[in-house]
Amino acid sequence: MAAVNLQRRSVMLAAAVDPVWVYFVHSFAPEDGEHVVATCDYGGPVVAAVEAGPVWATQFHPEKSGTVGLGLLRAFVEQAAERGQRPEGAPDEGELAGVHAEHEQSSASCGSDHARP
DSSP: OEEEEEOSOOSTTTTOOSSEEEOOOOSOOOOOOTTEEEEEESSSEEEEEEEETTEEEESSOGGGSHHHHHHHHHHHHHHHHHTTOOOTTOOOHHHHHHHHHHHHHHHHHHOOTTOOO
16 A cells, blocks of 8 residues: 555546555556646655546556545546446446445455555
8 A cells, every 4th residue: 555645636536535545566657747646655756647538547456445446436437427438337326336335344354455554
């Protein structure tokens, strides 16, 4: 887990509270630029997330980043749905809420991944 600092407002991380704690391992990161929405310190500044309109990229693993990651995935599905690009079989809001509830229960029973180091 690493603390990621939000650099500007974004749709992708609209529900996140700065700093956000996420799970990632990386050996490559893009250069800083106008589309950077989050950075972290990993022996120096590292770009953690970028957003350029409908193109989003993260250096971390949203699927392993607890509530923050689920919020990012929810925002992605919502944005795709608004653009009429919802993939067949994509979860609806109710299904996402169920996944979130299951995640919260499993985190509570085996050590929360929301804990800060």
